[in-house]
Each structure stands twice: as C-alpha cells, then as structure tokens.
Amino acid sequence: MGSASQGVARGLESLGGLFERRGVRVEVRDLVKIYRRGKLEVQALRGVSVSFEAGTITSIMGPSGSGKTTLLNMIGGVDRPTGGSVVFGGQRLEELGDEDLDRHRLLNVGFVFQAINLVPSLTARENVELPMILAGRPPGERGERALGLLRAVGLEGRADHYPEELSGGEQQRVAIAVALANDPPVIVADEPTAELDYETAKGVVDLLAGLARRVGKTVIVTTHDPRVAVRTDRIVRLEDGRVVGEYTPLELERQAAPAPGGAADAHHTLIELVRARIASLEREIEKLEEAARRGEVPLRQAARRIAELEAAIEALRDLLASIGG
Ligand SMILES: Nc1ncnc2c1ncn2[C@@H]1O[C@H](COP(=O)(O)OP(=O)(O)O)[C@@H](O)[C@H]1O
Ligand SMILES: [Mg+2]
Structure with missing residues (x-):
C-alpha cells in the first residue's frame, strides 16, 4: 500500500x-447503441444491462472497440442510446430534453x-474553476473550493502551476479535481491510467477508489490493465457490445489456483487479456522502432517510450507468472 495514496485517502476524509x-445508483437496462455513418452501421452496444452502486468503484474491461467508451458516454449523457434505458439516481435519462441532458452532464x-x-493556458486552479463557472457558482466560492479540491487530490502547492509544468500523474490528478468541481454523484473515467507508468497509475486508481469508498461516490473506470482493475471493487467484462462476465478482485486472486467452472473461465479470460496487452505493447514498440528508423520520431523520445x-x-509478464499464465 503506497503511503502517498493513503495520505490522499486521509485527505479525502478530512x-x-x-x-x-x-x-447514486446507475442502472443500465438493455442498452443498445448503433452508430450510423451513411449506409454503414456499427452496433457498439447490443443490449447491455449492468448496475453501478454508490460507494463502489467498478472497472470495465474489454478489448478495443468493445463499447466501453460508448457505455460511459451514454451514462454521462454525452450521447443518446438507440434503445434501452439509463436510470441515473431514479431519473431515466431518455426522458430528459436536450437542455436538461446538458445540465445532467455538467452537474451530475x-x-x-x-x-x-x-x-494549457490556465493554471491548475483555473482549470478546476472552469466547470464551476459554467455551473454559475459565485466567484467567491470558486477559488477556495478549487484549492480545497486540489488539496484533496494531493496537489497542495501546485495550484498556480500550468499543466505543462506538471507530470502526467499530477495532470491526471488535476483532471480528477476538475471532474469533482461541481460535486457530481458519479465519476466516469475512460482509461485514465493508460498513459501513466504503473506506480503513477496505482496512485490515480487508488484516488478514484477513495472517492467511492470514503466519500461514497459512484465511480466507473475503464481500463486495459488488470493490475488497475484488481484495485477496484468489481470488474465487468465487455466484449463486442455485450457484458460477458462480472467478477471481483478476490475471485481473480483465487483464480491463481484455478477452480472449476466460471472462475476458471474468468481466470482464462484474465490470462488472455494480459497476453493480448503484452502483444499490443510489443506491436507499439515495433511501430516506434520503425518510426524512429524513418526519422519520424526523435531517437531519444522513442528510446524513452x-x-x-x-x-x-x-x-505484465510477472503478473502472468503469478497467476499461472
Ligand atoms: N462516433 C462514432 N461513429 C461511428 N462508430 C463509432 C463511434 N464511436 C464508436 N464507434 C464504434 O463503436 C464501437 C465501440 O467503440 P468504443 O465504445 O469506442 O469502444 P472501446 O471504448 O471499448 O474501445 C467500435 O466499433 C467503434 O468503432
Ligand atoms: Mg474507448
């Protein structure tokens, strides 16, 4: 357990x-989303039913294109589903008009x-104030609240820094403070740790988990990284627009010694996931090497990445070894 994340968690409590x-509880029922581009149709969600509880952080895992971002967008009211329903704290989102849906997105x-x-041209504090300005919060409250939120995410002393003066992990913490600006009951995070190294990613996911477990928010996070997923309360697996499995981190750990039936399947899925992730990282390396050879990426930058x-x-190989892959 990192002492930094514990510190932040204590910060949240105080x-x-x-x-x-x-x-609030978010209930998704038979959700269908079809994107149409000319004559082309993509079924991004094919009847997804899943609920998210207050005080809980859920991770959504699944291959690229499985519908994770689409699902978050439907919950956030960024876009409207083709069919089915999102019940957000008792309110059916499909019953909201466009203006109310905009308000939902801003406030909830x-x-x-x-x-x-x-x-980039605003300081950390100004970035956090932005959604409050949009929500019409009085100026007197904004600055102080922004500072409080930056303190809560462990960035006391960074309020007057510009994004480029902050590390990736610090920037993502500012982004979380921005997300919290209007005190929304629900936080959705779309692969928030994908660009971060593992140690930094851990701090970010633990901060999000603290918002659920200690503050009582409903938190939903998508991720490719099983090591991030096991730090959440529950894992929902999406494939090709459908929910294909649901498990707890404890189940994953037990699967280190595979049990018969569903657990073994989930274990198998996890191993496949990790292998697929390794393969995709290896492809990324090959592409980078190629790009560096062609002079499209500076050598030093490529080497660092x-x-x-x-x-x-x-x-990931260590993880694979530890779960018997
Ligand atoms: N705006 C869009 N227009 C057309 N197709 C889209 C759009 N957004 C997503 N899709 C398609 O919907 C499917 C699910 O995408 P997405 O929700 O982004 O998956 P994920 O986040 O799991 O990678 C993919 O096939 C994707 O190409
Ligand atoms: Mg996505």
Missing part, C-alpha cells in the same frame, strides 16, 4: 465539506479521460 453529494457526472483534457513500454511488458 475534507467532508467539499463533497456533499453522495453517489465528472469525466476523466485518457488524454488529459486540461486547458520504448523503455517505458518494456518495463510495462516486464510487469
């Missing part, structure tokens, strides 16, 4: 006044993305 809205859902979306990727592969 800052109760910042978080007055507890999480905090978004955190893989590509950290801070405004390749070293990171190799470290990630090594960690």
